[in-house]
Amino acid sequence: MTQLIANGLIAGSLAALIAGGLALVYGVLGVFNLALGQMVLIGGYSTWWFHQVAGWALFPSIVMGISIGALLSWFTFEVFIRPFYKLHRFLPLVTTIALSLILDGMILLLFEQRPRSILSGAKETMHIAGAYVSKEQIIMIVLTMGILFIFAYVLHSTSFGRKIQAVVQHDHAAMSLGIRAPALHRFVFILSGVLASCGGIYMGIDTNLSPTIAFSITIKAYAAIIAGGKGNFWGAVFCAYLIAFSEQFVVGIHWFGAFYVPPGYQNTVALAFIIILLLVKPSGLFSSASRSA
Amino acid sequence: MGFYLLHIISLIAMNLFTVMSYNLVFGKGKILHFGQLAFSIIGIYAFCVPLVRYQWPLWSALLLGCLGVLLVAAFFTWLSLHLEADGFGVMSIAVHLMFLSVVLNWQGVTRGALGIPGIPRLPYMASLESFTLVVVLFSALWMIFLWYVGKGAFGRMLSALSEGQWPAASLGISRSMVHFVAFTISGFGALLSNLTWHSYLRLLSPSDLQFPAMIFYVMIVVAGGAGSFRGCFIATVILVTLKEGLRFLNLAPNLVGPLQLILFGVILFTAVWVRRETVFPKQRVV
Numbered sequence: 001m002t003q004l005i006a007n008g009l010i011a012g013s014l015a016a017l018i019a020g021g022l023a024l025v026y027g028v029l030g031v032f033n034l035a036l037g038q039m040v041l042i043g044g045y046s047t048w049w050f051h052q053v054a055g056w057a058l059f060p061s062i063v064m065g066i067s068i069g070a071l072l073s074w075f076t077f078e079v080f081i082r083p084f085y086k087l088h089r090f091l092p093l094v095t096t097i098a099l100s101l102i103l104d105g106m107i108l109l110l111f112e113q114r115p116r117s118i119l120s121g122a123k124e125t126m127h128i129a130g131a132y133v134s135k136e137q138i139i140m141i142v143l144t145m146g147i148l149f150i151f152a153y154v155l156h157s158t159s160f161g162r163k164i165q166a167v168v169q170h171d172h173a174a175m176s177l178g179i180r181a182p183a184l185h186r187f188v189f190i191l192s193g194v195l196a197s198c199g200g201i202y203m204g205i206d207t208n209l210s211p212t213i214a215f216s217i218t219i220k221a222y223a224a225i226i227a228g229g230k231g232n233f234w235g236a237v238f239c240a241y242l243i244a245f246s247e248q249f250v251v252g253i254h255w256f257g258a259f260y261v262p263p264g265y266q267n268t269v270a271l272a273f274i275i276i277l278l279l280v281k282p283s284g285l286f287s288s289a290s291r292s293a
Numbered sequence: 294m295g296f297y298l299l300h301i302i303s304l305i306a307m308n309l310f311t312v313m314s315y316n317l318v319f320g321k322g323k324i325l326h327f328g329q330l331a332f333s334i335i336g337i338y339a340f341c342v343p344l345v346r347y348q349w350p351l352w353s354a355l356l357l358g359c360l361g362v363l364l365v366a367a368f369f370t371w372l373s374l375h376l377e378a379d380g381f382g383v384m385s386i387a388v389h390l391m392f393l394s395v396v397l398n399w400q401g402v403t404r405g406a407l408g409i410p411g412i413p414r415l416p417y418m419a420s421l422e423s424f425t426l427v428v429v430l431f432s433a434l435w436m437i438f439l440w441y442v443g444k445g446a447f448g449r450m451l452s453a454l455s456e457g458q459w460p461a462a463s464l465g466i467s468r469s470m471v472h473f474v475a476f477t478i479s480g481f482g483a484l485l486s487n488l489t490w491h492s493y494l495r496l497l498s499p500s501d502l503q504f505p506a507m508i509f510y511v512m513i514v515v516a517g518g519a520g521s522f523r524g525c526f527i528a529t530v531i532l533v534t535l536k537e538g539l540r541f542l543n544l545a546p547n548l549v550g551p552l553q554l555i556l557f558g559v560i561l562f563t564a565v566w567v568r569r570e571t572v573f574p575k576q577r578v579v
Contacts, residue, residue: 032379034386084565088573090325093382094515094565097327097508101558104505108551215504219390222383230380264398271391275372275384282375 002130004252005245010137010206012244013144018199018217019224019240020151020233021192027168027231028188031085031092035076036196036221037214038103043069043197044204045107048116061118066197073193077186100214107211115208118201140202147195148237155233164188168231216267223274229284239285243270299425305533306425306432307489312513312529313439313522314482318475319511320519321443323455323573325378326476328369328385329483330507334392334499335361336484341409341497342402351416358488362480370473389504396499408498415492428489435485440522442478451475505554509536512557516564519572532560 018040025033033039047065050056056064080099084091123134155161164184166174171181199217203209224243228235250269251261261269277285311329318324340358343349349357368388373381396403403409418424442448450471453461458468491497509532517528539553565572 032383034383080562084569087569090379090382090573091565091569093325093379094511094572095562097511098558098562098565101505101508101554101561103558105551105554105558108554109548112547215386216390219383219387223387226376226380226383230377262398265394268391268394268398271387274387275391278372278375278384 003132004248006128006131006133006137007252008241008245008248009141010133011247012241013141014199014202014206015220015224015240015244016237017144017147017195017202019221019228019236020148021195022221023225023228023231023233023236024164024168024188025192026225027233028164028171029081029085029185030089030231031081032096032222033076033081033189033192034093034096034218035080035099035103036096037217038100038107039069039072039076039193039196040200040203040217041107041209041211041214042072042103042200044118044200044202044209045111045116046197047201048118048204048209049111051118052116052120058119062201065201066194069197069200070190070194073190073196074186076193077189081189082186100218104211104214107214111209111211113211115210116204117208118204134206136205140206147198151233220267220270223271227274227277227284229286232284232286235284235286239274243273246270246273296421299421301534301537303421303425303428303489303493304537305530306428307486307493308513308529308533309432309526310435310482310485310489312482312510312525313436314479315510316514316517316520316522316525317439317443317448317451318479320514320517320521320525321448321455322451322471322475323519324373324472324475325382326369326373326385326479327382327507327511328389329479329510330502330504331369331385331389331392332362332365332480332483333487334389334396334502335365336480337487337491337497337502338396338403340484340488341412341491344413345409345411346402351413355488358484359481362484363477366473366476366480369476370469373472373476374469386504386507389507393499393502396502403499406499408496408500410496412491412495412497414495415488418489418492424493428493431485431489435482436522436526439478439482443522447471447474505557508561509557512561512564515561515568515572518568 018036022033022036025031043065046068047061050061050064051058076096076099080095081092084095119136123136125132125134126138155164163174163179166177166179167181167184171185175181200209220243221240224239225231225236227242228237228239247266247270250273251263251266254260311333315329318326336358339361340354343357344351344354369385372384372388376384397405399405414424415427418427450461450466453464453466454468454471462468490501513528513532514525516532517524517526536553539549539556542549544552
């Protein structure tokens with residue numbers, strides 16, 4: 001049981017990191033970025049390349065991975081989002097699908113299909129309260145918590161956070177108060193790209209990077225956002241952890257002492273869980289319902 | 294060369310079933326639906342598993358496939374009514390991935406990634422020539438049906454809903470009924486494509502049901518002009534021929550797949566760029 005909780009915390013930290021940034025993007029811009037999973041992988045693969053192929057030390061490789069992720073998200077915003085989202089907020093959904101194909105092809109050409117791990121060799125594990133966790137996993141859980149606390153502080157206790165909240169509520173009204181909403185749009189999008197890259201690096205250090213997992217990452221992150229109430233940062237973070245725990249607990253327990261769900265169904269369980277949750281509360285856990293005809 | 298031409302014509306005809314019916318939902322109805330392959334998965338597995346693995350009669354297996362499509366259509370209708378449009382777009386992909394994951398993991402029934410071999414050719418479709426003839430004939434009939442549906446009262450209801458659910462409701466249009474019919478037609482289009490395609494190959498492979506196949510349909514509809522019957526037909530002919538033509542480039546096998554992804558991504562982006570004003574037109578104001 002403790003091991004399942006530890007696994008849920010590890011997987012949830014990765015998902016919360018990605019979903020939190022995306023929830024801000026949705027709140028500020030009102031758009032979905034379906035190339036997110038590929039952006040996660042680019043961050044991870046870049047770090048892998050600098051560390052394993054170019055022979056750089058781990059820390060500068062991580063800095064390069066994050067920088068490439070930031071550059072990619074800036075490019076994505078300028079080419080695939082900005083020219084479209086004012087015309088119709090659904091257009092970026094289709095343009096980012098196009099970007100996801102392009103990035104998928106590039107990842108396959110540059111890094112090939114085989115799994116890549118940023119740290120080679122076996123990791124040292126520690127036995128804490130009945131659970132086996134590696135040093136890297138503990139660092140990642142603590143780092144994610146740290147990043148989320150910084151987010152909480154910036155969003156709720158600084159003038160910059162209040163500007164973001166103003167743009168989330170109404171960007172034209174915010175602009176009439178002197179807030180540079182377009183610059184904030186760009187900033188928040190790049191920030192979400194940086195968090196996605198961190199997620200990719202986290203994944204590459206903890207397990208493996210594989211080109212086939214991109215869409216699954218994207219869909220799970222958005223499932224967390226929809227279930228949390230779209231645009232609600234804390235709702236998305238909560239649901240990211242909820243999905244991770246549900247994945248671990250449903251496949252990790254012998255139900256009624258005999259029956260168990262095979263690990264291959266982990267993704268199915270998470271998505272089915274969100275659909276059931278939406279059946280109960282269609283507008284998401286932390287959002288009020290909107291009227292429809 | 295003659296055989297290759299028949300192969301290309303068959304491929305175009307088989308793709309037209311799905312593309313033209315998907316155009317009704319995504320193009321004309323502006324329903325942000327990216328889960329078309331969920332219909333394909335449920336429909337074709339509900340047909341092939343009983344037929345090949347449990348030796349059911351063809352018509353009983355077909356009936357089960359149709360029932361599967363109806364259930365998925367009802368499920369998508371329910372989701373589309375409860376979620377906002379973009380949320381539904383994402384969750385429709387989630388449903389597709391969920392079904393795919395079940396198919397890949399339920400190895401005792403579906404044989405997982407190995408797929409199901411030995412799918413018989415459908416009646417009157419034994420040779421390539423007869424296959425092409427029958428599939429072109431059925432494809433033409435399906436398009437005539439869709440043309441009448443699109444131009445008739447149902448098409449007008451779908452268009453009205455795409456412009457605004459409240460004005461459409463005030464005209465007495467039932468959103469749930471229109472969505473269910475649209476998804477059902479779309480689902481049967483997907484089933485027809487898959488019935489013919491997997492019977493053509495004599496193999497049901499889950500690798501044909503991955504998300505990039507869905508993007509191919511989105512690309513055709515956007516490139517042809519969302520909602521345009523003639524545009525989608527022409528785009529299907531050109532893009533299916535282009536996709537097949539890539540095989541003739543003298544490239545290493547490991548380069549063909551990634552280059553195809555990049556090429557189709559660029560085509561989709563260019564199509565959206567060119568049609569950015571009309572893919573999701575702005576709501577009319579008085």
